[in-house]
Amino acid sequence: MVDAGVPNGDEATVLEVVRSGDSARFALLTERHRRELQVHCYRMLANYEDAQDMTQETLLRAWHKRESFQGHAALRTWLYRIATNACLDFLAKRKDRTPVPADPTAAGTEVLYLQPYPDRMLPEDPQDSVVARETIELAFIVAVQHLPPRQRAVFILRDILGWPAPKAADALQLTVASVTSALQRARVTVRAELPGRRLDWRSPATHEVSNDERDVVKSYMTAHERNDLAGLTALLREDLRFAMLPEPGTATTAEDAVDGWVSGGLFQPGYDDWRCVATTVNRMPAAVLYRRVPGDPEYRLFNLAVLHIVDGKIAELTGFDATGKPWLALPQTL
Template identity: 80%
Template sequence: MTDARPLGTDEATFIAAARSGDTARFALITEPHRRELQVHCYRMLANYEDAQDMTQETFLRAWHKRESFKGHAALRTWLYRIATNVCLDFLEKRHDRTPVPAELADSELGYLQPFPDRMLPEDPQESVVARETIELAFIVAVQRLPPRQRAVFVLRDVLGWPAPKAADALELTVASVTSALQRARATMREQLPGPRLDWRSPATHELSKDERGVVKSYIDAHERNDLDGLISLLRDDLRFAMLPDPGTVTRTAGDAVDGWISGGLFQHGHDDWRGIPTTVNRMPAAALYLRAPGTPDYRLFAIAALRVVDGKIAELTGFDVTGKPWLDLPPAL
């Protein structure tokens, strides 16, 4: 595997650390790659906690394989190769992570977790954290792909690796990589709506004024116990899911609201809210806290990730985080 490049400072320093067996130097050199490798593992696995674990496993494997690194490729490339294969090994062992059939609703993807923006690389390469390739809809669509096809797609179309480089990393032929990429692209186009098929185009990062305003209004409606105000924020064709609960996907605002009402939203026991605006997956989000009757604190209850279109909520994906410390958010207010 080669990037056709001279030996760089990182590579030379890594080789010296590998030969000396110096774990501290090894950690110092590899640690700056942790966050982008974690994003890579997240795209492969759709689960933030698993991505953390597999990133750590990547560093362990890199340490054990350190003497095999000769500097013919960039250190970053070598680490991505290891991370990709760590994820493939994980997927091979986990029977609950088989590709999600297209006909199943996203609620069947019970292991999906949001990715906290605070854990994105601080000085990222554009391809690593392009908003179009980390939003929840994109991550879910990737899970429709078989694992090796998934790896080809992420390496080629997200990271922009040339076919020979991806083939070498996966120990495939260039022809196999090309074929797998064509099939993956076809599946992705079937899963994503038209405006979101531009995952290889220049990316956006910042929230729009509309997005910031909608998440504020969403939190305000909860804190005022205002169902009508909440309804006014929704598009008629709202797509709603509450994870990890199966069978919660609805595809109209009316159905979503009916479910919320039948579940007791804004009724006794679910009528004393506080919220914090945040972002996950480069999307506007609200961390919602609920105070149960007779208790002094508002406890972290759910994280709601919103996709806003023309000033209205088009998709609302809720994540039940009751009793779980999550995203470095305070557990109580």
């Protein structure tokens, strides 16, 4: 709902509302930007709950700093600037929000604080949604986390939001030369961290899950419900990357992943009665796994498996503990 007294394009009225001290009109004016700001914070932080908190912090800061809004830049730009700096302040205080060294058996580092992003909370504007898939997929979000915070902010403002260098420099209180240098270094890091088969993040990408992807998800769920280890294994690329967050340890081959599942008791008593539901998060195909244990009449929410599918095979499988996350809006039982 948009108040008739808060039009989208009337700069004078927007300035008047921001500076008026009318909290209700100010909230109506800024609330329409909440979803895109939350996606921005998520790209900065890779954690949905942190992004929620920093979006709320952004809107509070905007209210308290409303006198600083001069109308020279768009309200949206002003809010993005506040959001970016709120995230940088958060990262300066939270040293646990950086990638950690991987398990000795795996290469590189791990982003253990990564959380999935529910598609229902993405921006409603179709154009925003088209941009979102390629730049909100899990592999991309993880790659961005390997950038130092300020370099990360430069990369997101310049290469994702498309801000010119002077605008990004002003937002971050840097020189244009510093922004240009930071962006060049950031691009090298992100390309190095993205799996080799991934497209460049600025190339066109559809935002709908394809029929082929749906078929693979269906087969993945069927394999679980039938306790079909051979069928599950057949869906995996040999170079599968598998992680179950927030637990450490990333498997980098299908063989290692399957060995871990078997040793963990998959398809054994207690882990052999499954029901699954297809969904999407981060504009990616996913399956919600429900488990029933002996003596329990219901299937209870267990894990969320997010799949990156390449040529009909699962190339990346990121599992998340789905319990205790009401923002995913998943039924607790089946």
